[in-house]
Amino acid sequence: MKSIQDPEKIKQVGEYYKTIEEANHEYQHYWMQHTFLHWDFWTSVCFSLIPWLIWFRLRKKESTARYLFVGFFVIIVSCWFDFIGVCLGRWFYTGKVMPTIPSYIPWDMSLMPVTVMLMIQFKPQMSLWLKAALFACLASFVGEPLFSWLGLYVPVKWNYFFSLPIYGLIYLVSHWLSKRKSFQ
Incomplete structure (x- = not known):
């Protein structure tokens, strides 16, 4: 089927993606030699x-679905921000678990969501703003x-201070999501 898109645009964009594919292939080769199993x-x-093993052990079992909902929200948002930061050249990662994913799996898919879920679960009477x-401070200035x-x-x-409001907002939205009445 013929596309309605300008054929020259398709060709030019295809060239950019070919360059990305070649760079990814080179990085995968490098990763196999210098990262995998190191x-x-x-x-x-x-x-x-x-972190997931710790969460599995410490989680409040009757609230598992609610916490996982929050955890998946954190994963989606942190991967999205991470992807944008890597693509814009603000940071990059070494020692990756998988060479094909631009974001850093341990941070975005484990440490961030598990920390948020455990912070929501423990000390529920503690001030939302303080948490x-x-x-935000732990993630920005320790992590x-x-x-x-x-x-x-x-x-x-990138400067660690730039991350502070982003982490704070991620926590605030996560806390808000965890309190939705549809989980009661």
Whole structure:
């Protein structure tokens, strides 16, 4: 079927994607030689699995679906922001679990959602704003510098302070979602 899109535009955009495909292929080769099964790979695997094992053990079982809903929200939002940051050249990652995903799986799909879920579950009487500030500060000024020190996260055009409001907002929206009446 013939497209209604301008054929020249299709050709030009296809060239950009071909360049991306070639770069991905080169990176996958590099990853196989220099990351796969090395210390940074295993560190990332541990950061991917251990938080979920901890959550599985500590979760309030009758609220599992509600917390997983919040956790999946955090995963989607953090992966989306991470993808944008990587694509815009603000940061990049080494020691990745998978070379094909631009975002960092341990941070976006494990540490962030599990931390948010556990913070919502524990100390429910604690101030929402204090918890959001605590989460944002821990993620921005402990998590990011730690991963940077390990060499797993390399900020290029980014400052830890820029992350503070983003993490705070992620926590506030997650908390709000966890209190929806459809879970009662």
